[in-house]
Amino acid sequence: MTPGTQRGYAKGRAKRNEILDQAMTLFGEAGYRGASLRVIATRCGISHPGLLHHFPTKEALLLAVLQRRDDVDDEWLALGVTRGVDHLRRLVDLAELNAKRRGIVELFSVVAAEATAPDHPAHAYFEARYRTSVANTERAYLQAREAGELRDDVDPSAAAQQL
Structure with a gap:
């Protein structure tokens, strides 16, 4: 690759990121x-x-914005690969981090509400994201139960859906 090609590629990636940032804000x-x-x-x-x-x-832009947010959160969660109660604590840490990221929280709040309509382009994305989040959280509750760190009266499935 020539230096000019590398600059062009980096410039294109920078512009793409700028578009994603502006779209996140406007959405x-x-x-x-x-x-x-x-x-x-x-x-x-x-x-x-x-x-x-x-x-x-x-629609492609919206889905890229949502995917970018998930990628950032997944990277952050992976930094402290955890199980059970430690994973649940990590989710609390993520909520605290999100409190400092106003733009993405506004985006998710607005778009998630809009996406309850079946014809919304992000409807399937949010359905799949919810299922994955609940499944991962339920697994953490089950791991906590296996480790003796969860009260017997807590239903892992119900707790995961509520969290």
Whole structure:
């Protein structure tokens, strides 16, 4: 690869990240349906077709924003690979971290509410994310029970759904 190619690649990745940041902010402010690709493009200093080069549809952009957030959280959770009660404590730590990340929390709150509609582009994403989160949390409760760290009257399945 030539140095020019490397710079172009890095520049493209930087622009993609900027688009994701601006989209996260606007989706959090206006919701998915209220956000405009043209506004996101303008905030990034590029044309609408320039944005479409990186993300061919608004749905693709939304899903990339959501996936990016999951990737960041998954990396953070993996730093302290845990089981049982330690995993549950790590989830509390993640909630404390999220309290400091206003934009992504706003995004998730607004888009998750919108995505309850079956025709919303993130509906399937949130359904799958909920199932995975509940399954992982239930597994942590079961591990805690096996280790003798969970009261007998706690139902791991119910507790996971409530958390």
